[in-house]
Amino acid sequence: MAVATQPSYIRRAVLEPEPPPAASAAATARTRARLFDGPFNAALTLVGIVIVVALVWPTVKFLFIDAVWTGSSRVDCLSETVGREVGACWPFIKAKFTQFMYGFYPASEQWRVDVTYLLGAMLLVPLLIPSVPSKGLNAVLFFGVFPVVAFFLLVGGVFGLPHVETRLWGGLLVTLVISFTGIILSLPLGILLALGRRSQFPIVRTVCIIFIEFWRGVPLITVLFFATYMLPFFLPDSWRIDALARVLIGVVLFAGAYMAEVVRGGLQAIPRGQFEGAMALGLGYWRMMGLVILPQALRLVIPGIVNSFIALFKDTTLVLIVAIFDLLGQLRAAFADPTWATPVTLFTGFAFAGMIYFVVSFGMSRYALFMERRLNIERPR
């Protein structure tokens, strides 16, 4: 009896919850201190600073400080004329800007491209902002109506709009047309292929596996080459498909195969119980997939989907090799212009293109991150 050294315990007072201690300046100080705590970390920090300075300073110097901002020809961008070291030659971009944006789209018809952009932006922006209502209608307009309107606007030949052949298209227009089409169509194609690959019907499954593995197995360049130069030999003359359309189909099938595997990853992460729960309610296959499984699966693979979108956006530059002049292609064509031949033209052009690609890709990435966070707030785990 006397062994009990620990007395029994009964709580008398209830502890009220307290707020957590405020994040202090100490945390910042700690981080700062860690940068130099010991010779190894100090060395790493110094190397880091050197690298950053070595990279950032020349870039800023080239793009802004040494840059030439006004001028009308190569002479204005030569260091002999300016009398100092010359950075980016921005007048070159200004002079070629129309070409970079529209390619050889006739100047009198370029407003059609602008209207298409404007329409697209007017439909896309409210679609991307979660608080704007009537998402359903908006989505139908953007994914269903807009592509049709854009097609007729850009191609023309109806409603008194002169026909503009796609071989005249170029620059950012082509880049956006290819990536928009690729993004809009590759996701549904990928979803269907992913579902097919998991189908219980052996024929569907086999067809999907062969399709996916084929398109993943060949390089995009091969696909584009085949679509552009080989296909016309196999198809009868009356089947002649527009060169840009052939490339579009190739890109969509190619991107769809990749997308299929991303989506399949998401499908595999959904517990069996979700399928059973949906089945037990009498939801058929398509409703089960559309209402229960895919909304969860796609949410899980947003990073992978956006990864594919960004890759696709940048892969559009490959169409250059089949003589379609996207933004990068148009740029390279402009390099050949002797009026603007300077030592810095090439760097200026690539810096400009790089910025455009970066802004779009980074925008997609940030938006996806924002969406992910939002969806996680809606559904705490």
Place this chain on the structure above:
Amino acid sequence: MVESLGESGKKRTPNGSARSAVLDMRTTKNEVAIEIIELNKWFGRFHVLRDIDLKVMRGERIVVCGPSGGGKSTLLRCINRIEDWQRGRVIVDGTELTEDLKTIDEVRGEVGMVFQQFNLFPHLTVLENCTLAPIWVRKMPKMEADEIARHYLRRVRIPEQADKYPAQLSGGQQQRVAIARALCMQPKIMLFDEPTSALDPEMVKEVLDTMVGLALDGMTMVVVSHEMGFARQVANRMVLLDAGQIVEVNEPAAFFSHPQHERTKLFLSQIIR
């Protein structure tokens, strides 16, 4: 081995309580709700269900128990064909379940199921979980589906959680939502697959109370459970399933006090502490 209400009636002992007699009043309609005939199922080479014969009458409440791996859940999942089988027949509410997907979905609409792991849809709110099937399967207008959903959420006593997401609820609340979700399809039969096994002990009662309420309303229920208190209270018949076979079928009073089969005696001695 053919088990039916008639046969179990024959075995009925005179000491059946008055309460279960009251419950029995509602089961006297001689309509068959579920008929399982010589059901056989294999998982690979493993013979999980062997010659199962079971007839469940409308309004009857069957509790299936037995050691784990005995095939209880599998049997239950055959009733709405979430599992298929290799031999035998299952007839639910007069409709035989075949390969035909349309028939299967129709039957699933009439048979509600509650799972051990709830299987609520985490991306939908509680209310949306409840209205999903009525809207998309029954083609019910959203307003009406909402109204029915709120009615059943009141019945399971969590109307105030309608706009939350499942992850924000406790296990017991989630399971009650799952019951409400199944009820929103206004099923004729309810299947429960170990509905309290995944719950913290303090939440078991709230779920069992909901199920007792359902039983008192005369719902046809097949329950896989080891909650013997619940079984005694509401079951018309107990079924002991072991190694894929029905070992014993009897009304609860006799099942618990005078188990006939050795396997039943052993099982009861192991679970009653």
